[in-house]
Amino acid sequence: MSFPLSTPSAVPAGTLTTGPQPTLFATDGLVLRPWEDGDAPAVLAAYQDPEIRRWHTRRPTSPEQVLRWFAHFRRAWQEETGASWAVTRGDEVVGRMTLGGFNLDDGEAACAYWVVPAARGAGVASGALRALSAWALGDGRLHRLWLDHSTGNVASCPVAIKAGFRLEGTKRSAAVHHDGRHDMHLHARVREDD
Numbered sequence: 001m002s003f004p005l006s007t008p009s010a011v012p013a014g015t016l017t018t019g020p021q022p023t024l025f026a027t028d029g030l031v032l033r034p035w036e037d038g039d040a041p042a043v044l045a046a047y048q049d050p051e052i053r054r055w056h057t058r059r060p061t062s063p064e065q066v067l068r069w070f071a072h073f074r075r076a077w078q079e080e081t082g083a084s085w086a087v088t089r090g091d092e093v094v095g096r097m098t099l100g101g102f103n104l105d106d107g108e109a110a111c112a113y114w115v116v117p118a119a120r121g122a123g124v125a126s127g128a129l130r131a132l133s134a135w136a137l138g139d140g141r142l143h144r145l146w147l148d149h150s151t152g153n154v155a156s157c158p159v160a161i162k163a164g165f166r167l168e169g170t171k172r173s174a175a176v177h178h179d180g181r182h183d184m185h186l187h188a189r190v191r192e193d194d
Contacts, residue, residue, distance in 0.1 A: 010107030107143035
């Protein structure tokens with residue numbers, strides 16, 4: 001059962017999906033675009049990387065499963081519950097950027113990302129995260145974006161900070177990975193940070 005709010009929703013329903021999911025442009029020739037069915041082999045290949053597998057416990061095992069993910073992403077956009085982009089350079093998929101868990105009442109969403117090994121260390125993740133943030137926090141859309149990552153994932157902290165996500169604290173024993181429970185760093189960026 002849902003009870004009415006005593007305040008208006010921070011993001012009125014329909015605000016994000018007034019049209020198709022946008023294509024976003026970042027620095028260094030990076031483009032964030034909606035996933036296409038032809039990207040399935042690139043996604044499957046990315047999830048063979050040990051680091052991506054280490055930090056992402058949900059992973060596809062077949063092209064058909066990837067295509068179901070893509071269909072889910074399209075529905076999530078239409079239903080205003082989430083969005084996922086392929087991060088590309090030229091015709092090559094070099095990463096993934098996702099907004100999930102939309103809370104339109106409070107105007108916030110969670111971010112997640114990965115980058116393929118060949119593109120790491122070149123600012124792909126932070127550049128794509130900055131482009132996503134500029135869109136998501138702009139034009140009366142969302143007010144707050146957050147992300148969390150295992151404290152053991154030392155590459156994610158600099159990405160978040162470089163993209164303007166302040167470290168807010170540590171969530172103790174907050175996530176389960178294959179080697180057990182992990183403490184998670186919580187980062188956030190709000191519209192006023194710009």
